Amino acid sequence: MSHVPPQRRARLGLWALILLPAAAVIWIGFKHISPSLPMGSAASDPTLTDKADPAPSPPSVELAAEAIETADASVHEATVQAILPPLPAAIAPHRAPAALRQQDRERFRDDPDLSAYAAELQARANAGDADAAMSLAELYGFCGMASEWGSGKTDFTAHELDMQTTSGMSATQTQQWKTLLLSNGRRCAQWRSQSPEEWSNLAAAWQRRAEQMGHPGAWFTAHPDLGMGPVSAELLERARPLALELLRQRDLDEMVRYADQLAPLSPYDGLGFVMAACLLNEACAPDPMAYADARIAAADIVGAGAYWPLTYSGPRALLIARQQAQEIVTLWRAGRFDLILSGRASTGPGGG
Numbered sequence: 194m195s196h197v198p199p200q201r202r203a204r205l206g207l208w209a210l211i212l213l214p215a216a217a218v219i220w221i222g223f224k225h226i227s228p229s230l231p232m233g234s235a236a237s238d239p240t241l242t243d244k245a246d247p248a249p250s251p252p253s254v255e256l257a258a259e260a261i262e263t264a265d266a267s268v269h270e271a272t273v274q275a276i277l278p279p280l281p282a283a284i285a286p287h288r289a290p291a292a293l294r295q296q297d298r299e300r301f302r303d304d305p306d307l308s309a310y311a312a313e314l315q316a317r318a319n320a321g322d323a324d325a326a327m328s329l330a331e332l333y334g335f336c337g338m339a340s341e342w343g344s345g346k347t348d349f350t351a352h353e354l355d356m357q358t359t360s361g362m363s364a365t366q367t368q369q370w371k372t373l374l375l376s377n378g379r380r381c382a383q384w385r386s387q388s389p390e391e392w393s394n395l396a397a398a399w400q401r402r403a404e405q406m407g408h409p410g411a412w413f414t415a416h417p418d419l420g421m422g423p424v425s426a427e428l429l430e431r432a433r434p435l436a437l438e439l440l441r442q443r444d445l446d447e448m449v450r451y452a453d454q455l456a457p458l459s460p461y462d463g464l465g466f467v468m469a470a471c472l473l474n475e476a477c478a479p480d481p482m483a484y485a486d487a488r489i490a491a492a493d494i495v496g497a498g499a500y501w502p503l504t505y506s507g508p509r510a511l512l513i514a515r516q517q518a519q520e521i522v523t524l525w526r527a528g529r530f531d532l533i534l535s536g537r538a539s540t541g542p543g544g545g
Contacts, residue, residue: 277402280321286406289317289324291444297328298446302491307332307384318402326403327411330396335377337392342378361505366489409439413451420453420463433458433534440530445470449499458534464502464510465517471503472518473525481511 280286289297297314304310311332317325349357349371357367403411412435418424419432436458439447448455452466459466471477477484477500485500506514524533 277398279405280319284319284321286321286323288408288442289322291442294324294444297324301328301332301335305380307336307380311384318399321406323403323406323408323411326399326406327408330398330400330403330411330414333392333399334396336381336384337389337396339374339378339381340387340389340392342374344378344382346378347375361501363504366486366504369489407438409435410447410451413439413454416454419457420451424457429458436534437530440525440533443525445474446499452499455534457537460535460537461517461521461533462514464506464514465521467500467502468511468514468518469521469525471500472515472522 300310311329314325314329314332318329349367354367362370400411400414404415413419413432416428416432419428432454436451436455439451439455449467449470452470453463455461455466456463461469468481471481471484474484481500481503485503488500503511521533524530
């Protein structure tokens, strides 16, 4: 059984609902694409259907369910490849330069013409840019979440408000996110009008394309369980080279966004990785909590939520995180990412 602290579990759920847009739609129904819809032009979307977890059943029924799930996975893979087939061998997948990734984040947040921005991302992704494919997935995912705010929703549900309170959100932060979702709902609606399922389909397809192209964040998005409790040695083995690639990019926002999933591969906690990114950022290091609040207030859609733990963690947790972060920073600056990801330790902060 997973042993995730209630506040952290609530925070993860909150991110899925509001802060990690691509994950919010992909986690719900990513591997359940229906093959029944007609496939038209290259812009056709895969169709996802949300399936509830099956109730406990007799062994014979469980075996049948497993066979159906295996068949569903095969159909899903074929459908995704029909919509977004693998890149031609002549096109080499690659990562975008750091400056271009930062520009993408700013356009994600501010560009009034999402249609032109999405077209540019798609052209880059079709030329092998894994970051463009992931940005496109996140854009479709976020608009899927914001679309209901552009078509009549005016407030959070009681369940959403409860999750926000449990995760440590203040009333001011709740209002900031409400304003952000209302304004972006209108921005997404000006771009295109489609159902939440259609937004979800596009997000899932482009996330899978980014994963196929070797984008570490896309793989972590498809494996949220890595940050939510004990995981298999096999999953950790698959995650480690991707985590190394993520750290070698020296992208602080990426490290923060996947901090909880880097933690099982290291002697450090997720908050230690968040604090390390802060100490490496001259704008954050002097006052981490003020920096996190500023990212939220600035409507930084992609990155702000990942810094939230700095605003509500207690003094002891922050002290431990700072101790761990100082060690991470030393190894980061030395380029020893292999030592950052040296596995879990049974001793105290920093691995003893």
